[in-house]
Amino acid sequence: MKTDSLFYRLFQTFPSIFFELINRPPEEANNYQFSSVEIKQTAFRIDGVFLPATGEENPIYFLEVQFQPDSEFYSRFFAEIFLYLRQNKPENDWRAVVLYPNQSTDTGDIKHYREFFTSQRVRRIYLNQLGEIAEQSIGVGTIKLVISPEENAVEQARNLINKVRSEIPDELTQTQVLQLIETILVYKLPNKSQKEIEAMFGLSELKQTRVYQDAFQEGRQEGRQEGRQEGEITGKLAAVRPMLALGASVEQIAEALRLDVEEVRKVAEQ
Numbered sequence: 001m002k003t004d005s006l007f008y009r010l011f012q013t014f015p016s017i018f019f020e021l022i023n024r025p026p027e028e029a030n031n032y033q034f035s036s037v038e039i040k041q042t043a044f045r046i047d048g049v050f051l052p053a054t055g056e057e058n059p060i061y062f063l064e065v066q067f068q069p070d071s072e073f074y075s076r077f078f079a080e081i082f083l084y085l086r087q088n089k090p091e092n093d094w095r096a097v098v099l100y101p102n103q104s105t106d107t108g109d110i111k112h113y114r115e116f117f118t119s120q121r122v123r124r125i126y127l128n129q130l131g132e133i134a135e136q137s138i139g140v141g142t143i144k145l146v147i148s149p150e151e152n153a154v155e156q157a158r159n160l161i162n163k164v165r166s167e168i169p170d171e172l173t174q175t176q177v178l179q180l181i182e183t184i185l186v187y188k189l190p191n192k193s194q195k196e197i198e199a200m201f202g203l204s205e206l207k208q209t210r211v212y213q214d215a216f217q218e219g220r221q222e223g224r225q226e227g228r229q230e231g232e233i234t235g236k237l238a239a240v241r242p243m244l245a246l247g248a249s250v251e252q253i254a255e256a257l258r259l260d261v262e263e264v265r266k267v268a269e270q
Contacts, residue, residue, distance in 0.1 A: 007065045017139030031058050034100035046080050052092055096122040101147045138163055145184050153188045161201055183237040
């Protein structure tokens, strides 16, 4: 599953989920704008940044979703943050949150950064330890569905869908949440077709509503745009090997093509 893009979509659509995760009032999302940020003249990209819409009293929140063990994760993450602060010189203070599926994935070395953790400037959240909040909150429950084992996902999804239908009165918001849940289920249940999933969870009638049709059209347009962007990335990756053959370093190629260093390194190692 492309967890980065899925979580980006979750937080972009429902930014209040993030504030629930860090035990802040969901209404605080109204004070922020969420986006992915590319740091100029480097190969760094921060998964998500909650920028305060107004006022210096609200901190900037840097968000990273880390689903793969990486011993060098924290050195890269803090480099990204400090480069962002240097380039943008914000007046607001900052906080950072890292989402892990479980504690065993958190393999990064924090010895050079431990003060950030003890001061709670940086928080680590392990999704498999969310407990009661995932049962009470539709948003957090949707996030937890991403990491649920396949054998538990069906029952959890049914409970979540019933909760959405009973607790979200706005038809558009309800449709958006159900679409997200369906997207997660398509990845979670690879042996089931989309039509089988719709039938299992009673989502077939959702497709007939005007609200869904409008949302589908909007999503298709966004998908076309994403497809164009993915095509551009594929073209850039195809240029990596010829540039290596000419003697360019991984870092030079990443900077020239505006790609992540790890993406370039993976191509180089193939």
